[in-house]
Amino acid sequence: MSDDTPSYGFDTLQIHAGARPDPATGARQTPIYQSTAYVFRDADHAAALFNLQEVGYIYSRLTNPTVAVLQERIATLEGGVGAVCCSSGHAAQIMALFPLMQPGCNVVVSTRLYGGTVTQFSQTIKRFGWSAKFVDFDDLDAVKAAIDDDTRAVFGEAIANPGGYIMDVRAIADIADAAGIPLIIDNTTATPYLCRPIEHGATLVVHSTTKYMTGNGTVTGGCVVDSGKFDWMASDKFPSLSQPEPAYHGLKFAETFGPLAFTFHGIAVGLRDLGMTMNPQGAHYTLMGIETLSLRMERHVENAEKIAKWLEADDRVDFVTYAGLESSPYYSRIKDVCPKGAGALFTFAVKGGYEACIKLVDSLEIFSHVANLGDTRSLIIHSASTTHRQLTPEQQEAAGAAPNVVRVSIGTEDADDLIADLDQALAKATA
Numbered sequence: 201m202s203d204d205t206p207s208y209g210f211d212t213l214q215i216h217a218g219a220r221p222d223p224a225t226g227a228r229q230t231p232i233y234q235s236t237a238y239v240f241r242d243a244d245h246a247a248a249l250f251n252l253q254e255v256g257y258i259y260s261r262l263t264n265p266t267v268a269v270l271q272e273r274i275a276t277l278e279g280g281v282g283a284v285c286c287s288s289g290h291a292a293q294i295m296a297l298f299p300l301m302q303p304g305c306n307v308v309v310s311t312r313l314y315g316g317t318v319t320q321f322s323q324t325i326k327r328f329g330w331s332a333k334f335v336d337f338d339d340l341d342a343v344k345a346a347i348d349d350d351t352r353a354v355f356g357e358a359i360a361n362p363g364g365y366i367m368d369v370r371a372i373a374d375i376a377d378a379a380g381i382p383l384i385i386d387n388t389t390a391t392p393y394l395c396r397p398i399e400h401g402a403t404l405v406v407h408s409t410t411k412y413m414t415g416n417g418t419v420t421g422g423c424v425v426d427s428g429k430f431d432w433m434a435s436d437k438f439p440s441l442s443q444p445e446p447a448y449h450g451l452k453f454a455e456t457f458g459p460l461a462f463t464f465h466g467i468a469v470g471l472r473d474l475g476m477t478m479n480p481q482g483a484h485y486t487l488m489g490i491e492t493l494s495l496r497m498e499r500h501v502e503n504a505e506k507i508a509k510w511l512e513a514d515d516r517v518d519f520v521t522y523a524g525l526e527s528s529p530y531y532s533r534i535k536d537v538c539p540k541g542a543g544a545l546f547t548f549a550v551k552g553g554y555e556a557c558i559k560l561v562d563s564l565e566i567f568s569h570v571a572n573l574g575d576t577r578s579l580i581i582h583s584a585s586t587t588h589r590q591l592t593p594e595q596q597e598a599a600g601a602a603p604n605v606v607r608v609s610i611g612t613e614d615a616d617d618l619i620a621d622l623d624q625a626l627a628k629a630t631a
């Protein structure tokens with residue numbers, strides 16, 4: 201299949217986009233190109249590649265043919281013009297911010313984020329001289345007020361961890377647009393099957409491909425997708441893209457590569473110098489997983505809806521945060537933001553608090569107690585005693601990880617088996 205076939209449906213594209221039979225052997229499945237380097241045709245070819253005058257393979261820290269297929273596959277599914285894969289979701293976040301930020305710059309971010317992202321943004325990026333301003337994205341005036349002259353991006357999750365809250369992507373995109381800065385959406389928990397942030401005005405989409413995109417808990421990976429729609433030359437805020445790049449003889453990425461500027465910069469500067477590269481073996485596992493993305497997401501959502509409803513009706517449970525429940529304040533956003541469903545990640549509160557949650561987690565047989573999500577297997581974690589245990593009870597509450605709450609990532613097993621497992625464990629937990 202060639203690049204100019206965007207009219208195919210999602211189910212077709214998740215199998216075919218970016219891939220073609222191997223030109224050397226006819227191999228139908230994408231080969232794992234386990235090669236560090238690629239032979240230049242001659243010295244002129246090498247020079248053209250190093251000058252970015254010709255696109256091709258030099259060295260696998262920058263580009264690899266197996267990884268390239270995955271990049272094109274994800275870009276196509278998200279409706280972007282290009283994508284850069286990297287070693288993890290956290291790497292993708294740094295790769296997305298790196299061309300935009302400089303010391304003294306900030307990013308306005310949602311308070312509802314994956315726990316590791318909260319740490320990356322509140323602590324680690326300070327070492328680069330960057331900072332993050334945490335804002336409740338349901339308060340649009342607060343988002344507007346937080347943006348200042350040094351803000352270089354707005355960042356949020358379409359379906360946010362841990363509670364499965366749904367972001368009004370269009371409203372936040374309009375605010376970023378008016379400020380002349382890009383909106384970056386972490387689409388990990390929604391996947392492009394449930395939500396396509398670029399259609400709602402996002403500039404960049406980042407993924408932890410570790411989760412649903414791979415789908416089976418085998419490899420870590422990340423990806424940054426560019427919509428190709430942002431005008432990097434419109435202001436002097438983004439010199440990495442709009443100004444001459446000394447390491448490439450003064451080439452200006454935005455001028456030379458147009459809508460692909462961000463993608464080329466991600467490879468030619470980001471991967472070259474930061475080195476957070478996805479390896480071809482990892483790309484292979486993710487390519488295997490992504491072929492069934494829509495099938496898995498349908499089942500994830502179907503199961504999550506059944507189980508959330510069952511939990512909500514159970515008197516051993518105080519509340520369930522799933523946005524797919526009519527009782528959720530986010531229910532009304534589903535039809536616009538993620539019309540095929542609210543995902544499969546949510547929290548619920550167990551009567552009996554901290555001790556009951558611990559007992560529940562220890563009593564489950566099908567659910568695994570792990571710090572992961574988006575696996576075919578159902579997963580559970582008690583955040584207050586694990587990922588969020590360093591926080592005060594007030595901070596845990598604000599993060600949606602109160603001591604009486606567990607987070608589940610509903611898998612694709614038989615829903616009735618999962619319900620029976622929860623039933624027996626709740627009985628032990630609240631005895």
Ligand SMILES: *Cc1c(COP(=O)(O)O)cnc(C)c1O
Pocket residue numbers: 288289290291314316317357361386388389407408409410411420421422573
């Ligand atoms: C897991 C996750 C990340 C981080 O991804 P890694 O692949 O673990 O580095 C970022 N955002 C969300 C929403 C995640 O679930």
